[in-house]
Amino acid sequence: MKKLINGADTVLEESLDGFAAAHADILLLGAERKFVRRRTLKPGKVGLLSGGGSGHEPLHAGFVGRGMLDAACPGQVFTSPTPDQIIEAAEAVDTGAGVLFIVKNYEGDVMNFTMAAEMTGREVASVVTNDDVAVERSTYTTGRRGVAGTLIVEKMVGAAAEIGMPLAALKALGDEINRRTRSMGVALLPCTVPAAGRPNFTLADDEMEMGVGIHGEPGRRRVRLASADAIAEELVGAILKDLAPEPGSEVLLLVNGFGATPLIELYLMVNSAKRILEGAGIxxxxxxTGSYVTSLDMAGVSITVSVLDGQAKELWDAPVHTAALRWGT
Amino acid sequence: MKKLINGADTVLEESLDGFAAAHADILLLGAERKFVRRRTLKPGKVGLLSGGGSGHEPLHAGFVGRGMLDAACPGQVFTSPTPDQIIEAAEAVDTGAGVLFIVKNYEGDVMNFTMAAEMTGREVASVVTNDDVAVERSTYTTGRRGVAGTLIVEKMVGAAAEIGMPLAALKALGDEINRRTRSMGVALLPCTVPAAGRPNFTLADDEMEMGVGIHGEPGRRRVRLASADAIAEELVGAILKDLAPEPGSEVLLLVNGFGATPLIELYLMVNSAKRILEGAGIxxxxxxTGSYVTSLDMAGVSITVSVLDGQAKELWDAPVHTAALRWGT
Structure with a gap:
């Protein structure tokens, strides 16, 4: 295992300390590093809260800030945050308008966020994302996995919350964006969890895992390495088959690296995916384009397609000021 | 070699096409993909032009846009752009106030930019960056290499050009920022040039290359893998020894991934580097923090320290709107 770390036990806390120092203008770290919170809350705004296992940086803490999340709870690497983390974060960001949880569909996350919602006594609603079309059930999941599409939900719902949309409407909006959003990924190389010290799966030199999950969970099948165009055909094809957008639709195309994939390859995938979408009238x-929902040092890519209408475009374009996404401000 | 490509020969052109499509609001691609140009030029502003071998994305094309570069010439992977690329780009961005070349100190780049400056007949000045303290001479270099500090020169000089600073003053400013900026890097894993098909150097499972160049050139020495703190001590120590900033100085800290390094590790390095700087009164x-000056799929990190004064801080904070850096707009 080759990593820039001091020890497997302290990776998360040292990384969070560096993150909080680098972005002190935007956010602060809660007591015992239980959550990352937007520095300046907006009274009367619904609090937006997400979280999940670490190792997917910049998701979710990198999306805390104006126009996106109010707080994020980082669990240990690939491990759900605990209910008490979530409860304390909810208390920290509830300014009276309630709290919306945005949760990726994994059993541990759903269980802990549900438990926190029940225990906190506050007005809470939840959006559970499940954009991954690769498989219907997975290692840690009943139903589809929530993957890179989650950031699109966080961005658009964040923009709507910022302009005063109430909790029930935000919940409905989040569910709607999730329904319009599909993803699928492929791994070329596995990732290594620091505490494990060895790759979490193995791939031969000429193999890739088509439909991989963001923790290295098995996908649809293990196949021989193919060209970028063939990979894009399979990923976009599976997405379009499931999403079935009207010809003539406009979409947001997210090409997401898993952590060890160079930008030159990601933009090449943009070129392939865009051409395939055009061929389908989209x-x-x-x-x-970038590495936004990662799996530590896994090499590979996911493609996400989200159908846009006028409102979604406006919400996407609205100002955002976070560590990982920033525009209009 | 596991890469998301269709063939080694078309990596650059397909990637540039994807890049130009994704950022069509900011930039456009010149004829025959000889350069990437800011979509809307500002008449009477000095044209800022950089370039170099590809494989370092987002450098340089990712820094084309308002408040930074007017154009960038992408050479083939790890290969200098040709004089005719540079001449055509200079013609495309010269609106009458002359053109400033920002060139990393490699023999091929310096030669081709110098030749272009002589041949173009336009008013041209050049800033050559050489921020890498690792070695005094390197594989492709007489004198120190220009590495990640280059983006700091591009950002600050870009901000000054945007507010109307003339060519000679921009050249002096760029030289001054370069003098205040030092970098050093370490590689944990090598990179693979698509056309070569195999890693460009080898490292044992417990080895790292201390002082590595951004093309995988040898650094100071090959040593056993060390902790993040020990690595940060050596990198920051070498930088401070050479830069000798006054105690009490304020600096910009750039922690740069080489392409395959996850963000969780980069922020951990921020934490280490910041503490070491504080110990030195800085x-x-x-x-x-991020992967801004990369070496394809090399794993590792570089640290850059740039001494700030009031003007430098203002130039750094000024609005920028490029594919890879964006704020205030």
């Missing part, structure tokens, strides 16, 4: 009207 | 007043 226009990529917005783009996001 | 305050990190600005931070930039």
């Amino acid at each position: 226009t990529a009207a917005r783009f996001l | 305050t990190a007043a600005r931070f930039l």
Whole structure:
């Protein structure tokens, strides 16, 4: 295992301390590092709270700030945050308008966020994301996994919360964006959890895992390495089959690296995916390209397509000021 | 070699096409993909032009846009752009106030930019960056290499150009920022140039290359893998020894991933580097953390320290709107 760390036990806390120092203008770290919170809350705004296992940086703490999340709870690497983390974060961001939880569909996350919602006594609603079309059930999941599409939900719901949308409407909006959003990924190389010290799966030199999960969970099948175009065909094909957008639709195209994939390859995938979408009569009207929902040092890519209407475009374009996404401010 | 490509010969052009499509609001691609140009030029502003071998994305094309570069010339992977690329780009961005070249100190780059400056007949000045303290001479270099500090020069000079600073003053400013900026890096894993198909150097499972260059050039020495703190001590120590900032100085701390290094590790390095700076009486007043000056899929990190004064802080904070850096807009 080759990592820039001091010891497997302190990776998360040292990384969070560096993150909080680098972005002190935007956010602060809660007591015992239980959550990352937006520095300046907006009274009367619904509090937006997400979280999940660490190792997917910048998701979720990198999306805390104006126009997106109010707080994020980082669990240990690939481990759900605990209910008490979530309860303390909810208390920290509830300014009277209630709290919306945005939760990726994994059993541990759903259980702990549900428990926290019941225990906190506050007005809470939840959006559970499940954008991964690769498999219907997975290692840690009943139903589809929540993956990179989650950041699109967080961005758009965050923009709506910022302009005063109430809790029930935000919940409905989040569910609607999730329904319009689909993803699928492929791994070329596995990742290594620091505490494990060895890769969490193995792939031969000529193999890739098609439909991989963001913790290295098995996907649809293990196949021989293919060209970028063939990979894009399979990922976009599976997404479009499931999403079935109207021809003529506009979409947001998110090409997401898993952590060890260079940007030159991600933009090459943008080129392939865009051409395939065009062939299906779909226009990529917005783009996001980079490593945003990662799996430690896994090499590979996921593609996410989210159908846009006028409101969604406006919410996507609205100002955002976080560590990982920033525009209009 | 596991890469998301269609063939080694078309990596650059396909990636540039994807890049230009994704950022069509900011930039456009010149004929035959000889350069990437800011979409809307500002008449009477000095044109800022950089470039170099590809494989370091987002450097340089990712820094084209308002408040930074007017154009960038991408050479083939790890290969200098040709003089005719540079000449055409200079013609495209010269609106009458002359053109400033920002060139990393590699023999091929310096030669081709110098040749272009002589041949273009336009008013041209050049800033050559050489911020890497690792070695005094390197594989492709007479004198020190220009590495991640280059983006700091591009950002600050770009902000000054935007508010109307003339060519000679921009050249002096760029030289001054370069003098205040030092970097050093370490590689944990090598990178693979697509056309070569195999890693460009080898490292044992317990080895790292201390002082590595951004093309995988040898550094100071090959040593056993060490802790993040020990690595940060050596990198920051070498930088401070050479830079000799006044105690009490404020600096910009850039922790830069080489392409395959996860963000969780980069922020952990921020934490280490910041503490070491504090121990030397130096305050990190600005931070930039991410993979900005990369070496394809190399794993590792570089640290850059740039001494700030009031003007430098203002130039750093000024609005920028590029594919890879964006704030205030």
